[in-house]
Amino acid sequence: MPISRMQRVSIIAHHSREAEIVALLQDLGVLEIDVTEDMATFAEKPVISTEELERTLGEIRYCLDFLNRYRSEKPSFLESFLPTPFEVSKEEFLACNFNHVPIYRACTSLEEKLNTIRTTINRLSAHLEFLSRFEKIPVPLEDVGETRFTRSMLLEVPLEKKNLLLEKLNERGSLWASFEFPGRARNVVVFLVIHKDFSLTCNEVLQELGLTPVVFSQAFEGTPKEAVEKLQARLKELAKEREQLLKKATLYSRFERDLKLAHDYYASLLERRHKEQEIFHTRETVVISGWARAEDVDKLEKSLQVIGKEWVLLSRDPKPEEKVPIDLQNGPWTKNFEVLTRLYGLPNYWELDPTPFLAPFFFLFFGICLGDVIYGLVLALLGFLAPNFLGASESTKRFFHMLGWGGIASIGVGIATGSWLGDTFDYLPGFLSAVTQFKRALTLIDPITNPLPMLVFSLLLGLVQVLVGLLVSFVKEWKRRNYASAVMDQLGWFAFILAIVFYLGSTQFSFLKPIAMPFLVGTALFLVATQGRQKRNPIMKIISGIFSLYGVISYLGDVLSYSRLFALGLSSSIIAILARTLGALFGSSPYIGWLIGLLVALLFNVFNLVMSGLGAFVHSARLQYVEFFTKFYENGGKEFQPFGYKTKYIRVR
Amino acid sequence: MLVDGLVFALLGSALAIGLAGIGSAIGVGIAGQAGAGVMTEDPGKFGQVLLLQALPGTQGIYGLLAGFWVLIKLGLFGGTPASVTVAQGMQIMFACLPIAIVGLLSGIAQGKTAAASIGLIARRPEETGKAIILPAMVETYAVLSLLATILLLNSIKL
Known part of the structure; x- marks a missing residue:
């Protein structure tokens, strides 16, 4: 069930x-x-205030986010992929009365301080950048300005305009003095002192040349150099302060567990309030x-x-018109493949669960696509051992187990096709020749030298799956009492395709010859007679019946699509051979050549395992969805989600 | 005579590896741009985005595979290189064309589909499964052309 x-x-x-x-x-x-x-x-919905709870949850979320941002040790790559909840006993969970408020206050004040420091650092850095343009000027900045009779200013003048400026000022008068200092890039910094009477003329000259005196956004003291040093010292101080605050922030991470527990507790409470409202x-x-x-x-x-x-x-019991939530219950082996059904969409309650049908096919297809003993071994070890180390959730565990089973299938296929890291095991050193012999003895067929049998095998598998799909559909329709459709469509096509196979097979196996032709003609006539049954006009009945035979093209397309199994299987072996060849190429160079060769081969093999594994998963899944499911499966169910504790970080034991 | 045939065979190998590689590079690039956009919103989607970005990468592998098969067939890795007539060399080159051309174009098309799928998971992360299947539909034709190349190469007698 x-x-x-x-x-x-x-x-x-x-x-x-x-x-x-x-x-x-x-x-x-x-x-x-x-x-x-x-x-x-x-x-009459009672208005239950959930504001308090929502605020609490928001604050706890803020704290967790804060801890996350300022944590001293970043989570490992794997952890960020698969966050693992920790286990908490039910008593501890229900007794949660953690007061998060002090931590929340501390976190917000820390954050505020850190923000202030950050903006100050930004501001000072901008000043620093500005001042460093005038570093070579020995004039104290407070002296730039006005006295009773004079006005002084700093000008950043492009090198080529400097002489022009001095010439023009000379032409207009002599109530001025200038000092030049090296500036940034192609600029010269000119310290210009003028008598106030000369002010207007000077402004005109500056305007002509498009120059403006440097304006300081803030009053600085001392020479630019001194000011820069002062700023640098202040920045250093701020950085130190920031360091201390950050250290303090990391101290709060010891409350992480309590916070997470409280988060889930309050989230569950909120969920209950929401339900009460409904x-x-x-x-x-x-x-x-x-x-x-x-x-x-x-x-x-x-x-x-x-x-x-x-x-x-x-x-x-549910009534047929009701939308009943779905809870899949499969056997210990098939339940590992439930994820595939879930990815496509759960069945409707009155439908059947396709998981038991697709599981053996997916298992085999994945094996053929990866098709290598060593890759399969790695994947099986990873699939069966990794979830235990990760403490993964039930669904993640099943996904890993599915990959593990795919690995096992791949080992089987690899043994049969003699692919052990491609042909690497044919090149083992002399003392391991027994292993090579062993491998060769187990090999049934080598698809690289003789690809056709493997291709035909892939297509046959496809044929089997398409026929199984039609058979499942037949049973489904029969149970629904659509006897006409079950017999004429599903069984009719099933027989016709089988007849085509027999006919093709009769060229090879002579015992099929006497029955092949009559069977083919009989089933074809059956389809011609039945497929036009919707039409009223008897001539149209015949015509649409004949046209329906054209549908064989779509079945042919479906079966041909399974050739990918062969191509992908070959692809992973060939890339493994490529890894071995390149490894040997580098390995033949002197000194540490063997090490480089080994690394190159390893790198290529890991790459191949990842990409071929991905391809094996995606294409095996696609064959289920596009070629298999279309024959009988209708999704549209909603997952059964019983009202319970809503936990994100913890698992209640 | 030996040299002439080899030139065509190697050209075929280079086309398979090069063109299919370009297709994958463009495809992965398109998908990567979309992925980076999604991750600015939600860096937690890295795993799913990476998975989708990797999908258009297979054409390059198929091309490499076909090119490598040619090199093995020619005996360029160890052993004595086979002598190749001009006719045989051209046969090998033409045999390489399916994966070279289809690899190039399907890699780009798959990249666009993968980018759209990345957009899909940005809004509906629960639909990752379907988002992965859509680009895989495009890849079918790369697999078929690889199949064609392998079968063609296999039928050429040296």
Whole structure:
């Protein structure tokens, strides 16, 4: 029974018991609460304030984010890919009363200080950059300005304009003096002192040349050099201060566990409040209705006994028009492949779960596409061992196990095709020649020297899967009592394709000869006779029946699509051979050549494993989705998500 | 005579590796740009984005594979190089063309599809599975052309 049987459950209770019951339901985690549309319109929804909870959650999230940003040790690459929740006992979870407020306050004040320091550093750095343009000038900056009779200014003049400036000033008068200092790039810094009477003339000259005196955004003291030094000292101080604050920030990471626990606790609480709002209320009662697995209903009823007597539980089977949530239940092996069904979309409750059908095919296809003993071994080890080290969630674990099984299939295919890191095992040093012999003895066929059998095998696999798809579809239609469609469409095509195969096979196997032709003609006539049944006009019936035979093209296309299995399998072997060849090429050079050769070969093989593994997954999945599912499968189900504790960082034991 | 045939065969090998490689490089580049855009919003999507970006990379591998197969066939890695007539050399070159041409164009097309899929997971991360299948549909034709190249090469007798 790959899809769990569901029951519609309604609990009607006196509203004094509401909070207790909802809390209990969350603890049990077996009921998916939903709102019946027609009831919802009548519901007098109580306004429960969730603001407080939302604010708390927001603050905790802020703290976690803060800790994350300023943590001393960054999480490893793998951890950021697969964040692992930690386990917490139910007692500890429910007893959570962690006060996050002091930490929140500390975090915000730290953040504020850090922000101030950052903006100050930015501002000072800009000043520093500006001042360093005038570093060579020995004039104290406070002296640039006005006295009773004079005005002084700094000018940044391009080298080629400098003489022009001096000439022009000379032409107009002599109430001025200038000093030149080297500036940045192709500029000269001119310190110009003028008598105030000369001011207007001087401005004219400057305007003609397009020059403006340097304006300081802030009053600096001392020569530019001194000012720069002062700024640098201040920046150093700030950096130190920042360092200390950062160190302080990392200290708070010891509260991380508590914060995460509190986050999940409050998130669950909030979830419960939201549910309470959705529940249907009358003046005296509450009605909680939803879906539960059939086997859980008794457990649910028993657990409710704890709560007084002011309730009643009703359950019934789902009706065909209802949208029932889906809970897949597969055997210990097939459940590893559930992820593929989930990726495509879950089945409708009244449909069948395609997982048991696709699992063996995917297993085999993945094996053929990767098709190498050593790669398979690596993948199997990774798939079966890695989840234990990571403490991964159930779904991640299953995904890894699926890859592991793919690795095992790949080992099998690799042995049969003699691909052990491509042909690397043919070039083992002399003392390992027994291994080479062993490998060769196991090899059934080498697709590199003799590719056709493997190609034909891939196509045959495709044929088998297409036929299985039609058969599944036939059974499905039959069960739905669409006998006509089941026999005429599904079985008709099944027989016709089989007949074509027999006919093609009869060129090879003579015992098929007597039956092949009559079988082919018979099935073709059957299709011609039945496929036009929708048409009224008898001539149109025949014509559309004949045209329907054209549909064989699409089946042919489907089967040919499986040639990718062969091509991808060959591809991973050939790239492995390439790795071996390049390794040998580098390895033949003197000194540390062998080491470089080894590294090159290793690098290529790892690359190949990753890319071929990705290709094997993607293309094996595609064959299920495009070629197999189209024959019988309709998705559109919604995952069964029972109301329970909503946890992100922890796992409640 | 030996040299002449070899020239064509090597040209075929170079075309397969080069053109398919260009296709993949452009494709991966297009997908990478889209990925970087998505990650400015949500750096946590790195894993999914990388997966999608890698998809158009296979054409380059197929091209390399075909080119390498030619080199093996010619016996250029160890052993004595086979003597290749002009006719045989040209046969090998033409055999390389399917993966060279289809690799180039499908790599680019797949890159665009991968970029669109990356846009899809930016908004609907739960649909990663479907987002991966769409670019894989494009790759079918690269696989088929690789198949054609392999079968053609295999049928040429040296």
